Structure formats: C-alpha cells, structure tokens
Amino acid sequence: MEEKQTTFKPLDPLLHSELRLAVMSILIGVEEADFVYIKAQTGATAGNLSVQLDKLSAAGYIEVEKTFKGKKTCTICRITGKGRDAFAEYVETLKQYLQIPKV
C-alpha cells in the first residue's frame, strides 16, 4: 500500500490573502473595529475592503453589524469563535512552511 507523502497541509484560502489576513490580524486583537478604522490600518481601498469583509462574513469568520455613529452609517466588525479557530489553525499550518517550530 502506497503512503501519500502529505508534507504540506493546505492553507485555508480564505485566510491566505494579504488583505483578509490583515483584517483578521486586527480583529483578533480587539473587541471590535469599524470599517473606517480597518481601512486606515490596512491602507485598502473601500471597494476592496468591502468585498473582503463580505467573504470573511460569508465564511462566518467575522460578524458585521451596521449601526450609526451620529447620523453617519458605521460598519462594525468582530471576529467570531470560528474565525478565531481558523486563524489559529492557519498560523500553525503556516509555521510548517516557514520552518518555525510549533510551540
């Protein structure tokens, strides 16, 4: 019987994206963050950020709440448990590629 030499575990494609990863990186460290803040921190265009937040939200990695800040609309994002788990697993998987020992 042939043993498959699965040296590299696949990387979650939802997280293996520069902008989405930056968003998750921000959200994992805070209670919540709004669209404008995330946009400033990442330097992303509004369009790109909107699309990527939708994808994270559709995957259940974040939740998005639309509220108001005074009269202005305000889009607040939070990481979910599922998102936290996925991020943690992504980090562990990536360590293999980066040759960083698992702690």
Place this chain on the structure above:
Amino acid sequence: MEEKQTTFKPLDPLLHSELRLAVMSILIGVEEADFVYIKAQTGATAGNLSVQLDKLSAAGYIEVEKTFKGKKTCTICRITGKGRDAFAEYVETLKQYLQIPKV
C-alpha cells in the same frame, strides 16, 4: 504633515502563494532538489509546478539546472542568496500579521 499609518508591510506576492512557498520551504533546507522530488513533496501537478518554478526562477529566487539522471532528463533546483533573503524577509513580515513576536 500627515503621517501614513503603514501598519502592515506588504507581503512579497511571489512568496505569498501556497505552492511557491512550499517549494521555497523545501529548497531552503537542502542543497538541491529535483522536479520529481518537489512534485512528490508538494503534491502539485507537473504543469502547475513547472509554471511556479519558472516564476521563482525568473525572479532570481531559485536557479534551475537541466541535467540527466541516467538517460532521463532531470530538473534540479537550488535556492539563491536572493531567494534566501526574500524568504527571510517574507517570514519576518508575516510574523506581524500572525502576531508572532520577532525573535
């Protein structure tokens, strides 16, 4: 004067690719590796691997030597100094996204 809040350094797009990263990860640990070995380790299709090796080679991150193993052709790959540097920088940059402290 406005200060730009460049929180996240951009990730080298050549390395931020699952297959190319796996290739570099292999090559950084060995003197050299051939096409067939890399294909087996990564589980990639030959076509995909061929394309990605070309890209790494075009960027000067690896060098590719075509030789023979007996009568069969054999494509040998080695990481270059430039590739080594790029990989190291990619790892450091990524740590910021992953919230892994720089050592």
Place this chain on the structure above:
DNA sequence: TAATTTGGTTTATAATGTAAACTGGTTTAT
C-alpha cells in the same frame, strides 16, 4: 514495434483580487 510511462512544457480556463464607478446620505459653501 506498439503501447505505456516518465519528465516535463504550453495553453486554455477558472478563480481571485482590485480599483473605478456608482449610490445614498451628510455637511459646507453660496
């Protein structure tokens, strides 16, 4: 010598990322 396998390359297509163009509402200027 015909069929299969090996070691790849080329190329067509699918998937993804990105920013320009747009929307709906708000504030400012005239």
Place this chain on the structure above:
DNA sequence: ATAAACCAGTTTACATTATAAACCAAATTA
C-alpha cells in the same frame, strides 16, 4: 435653498493569478 464637496460604503468590470488539461519528446515495457 440649492449646488458642490464629502463620507461611508457597495457594485461591477477588469486585471492578475492559479491551476489542470492537453500536449510533446524520449525512454521503457510488453
């Protein structure tokens, strides 16, 4: 009051990238 500029996003069209199917040449096997 109303036009002009602005803010907070969304939609959509386009560019880039990834991927595997189809292909090729040489070697091996039947």
